[in-house]
Amino acid sequence: MTEALAGTTAVADFEDLPNHTAPETDPWASTATGWGAKRAVMDQHDWFTELVSRALELRHAATPRPYWPQRRGNGLSHDGSSVRDARRDFARLIGEFADNGYLAEVFGEECVDDHSELPDASEVIDRRLGIPHLWPLAPETWDEDTFYGLIEVFHDLVSRPRIRRYHSYSGCGWHHSEFHNGPARILYRDKVNELLREAGIEYELAAEGEDLGRLVAITDDARSALVHRALTDSAPDITTRVRHAVALFRGRDTTVESKRSAIVTLAGILEERRALIKDQLGKDEGALFEIANRYDLRHREAKQRGDYDEAFLDWIFWWYLGTVELTNRLIASRTAG
Secondary structure (H helix, E strand, C coil): CCCCCCCCCHHHHHCCCCCCCCCHHHCHHHHCCCCCCCCCCCCCHHCCCCCCCCHCCCCCCCCCCHHHHHHHHCCCCCCHHHHHHHHHHHHHHHHHHHHHCHHHHHHHHCCCCCCCCCCHHHHHHHHHHHHCHHHHHHHHCCHHHHHHHHHHHHHHHEEEEEEEECCHHHCCCEEEEEEEHHHHHEEEEHHHHHHCCCCCCEEEEEECCCCCCCCCCCCCCHHHHHHHHHHHHHCCHHHHHHHHHHHHHECCCCHHHHHHHHHHHHHEEEEHCCHHHHHHHHHHHHHHHHHHHCCCCCCCCHHHHHHHHHHHHHHHHHHHHHHHHHHHHHHHHHCCC
């Protein structure tokens, strides 16, 4: 609750309530006697159950309205770069994750009673990214590749603690344990993607696929939904190939060659389903494969056409991916019938 709710009032109210671990039998706190008697006083279980049931009534946190310098255009960093601002905001975000114990599993935690040597955080990052001396974070020193690399690295490092305890001796502070990376990565992607959107950076962390947790080019909602359906509705052997094609196509470092490879992968799936497509679309099914065969995509022969804009590859990729998703539905309907 300390992470999900703004302020400390809700948590304080929760902690002030009794924590009943068995049916209430205290006659002073009940309107009746015996097991299962209705409690006159709400306990923590009742309070939290009501909070969950009324979750849709809670207002989402909103970014404060711009302050005076920002409204007058003076709130940017010294070089006016939104990317540089995003670096600084990202460093603050990682600081919040660290404060909440999300990095304790990989970086460890200091304790006045435990003098064991902690892992070197810089070395942990260096082993993954190949760049030394990145911890503590110093966003003013990062180039673009380092910044984007750190975004991807911390996606794989964060892990949510299920238990925390306060060590009061000598003001030691909170200690965390029992970590789970699934919920942590979902939260991390959400917060980082929001940060990138606000900075006008046209990348986001992928939420599924072979490139999960890697920066990919942003697409509109309809194409994002198409990717999701193609990944989740395909048979396992097809899913592996679709994952690979999507990762090749939308990666931050994608090239014309990788886009061609992505299209060839999808064309191979459709070739295997050619009989199904012909049965549903009739004799014109050949038009679907003519582009892959006549243009500089699959066979790479001298007679093939290659003088086209890269946007052509984008069009073909989404057309083929949409056709894969269509054939998935046709196969599912036949199986159901």
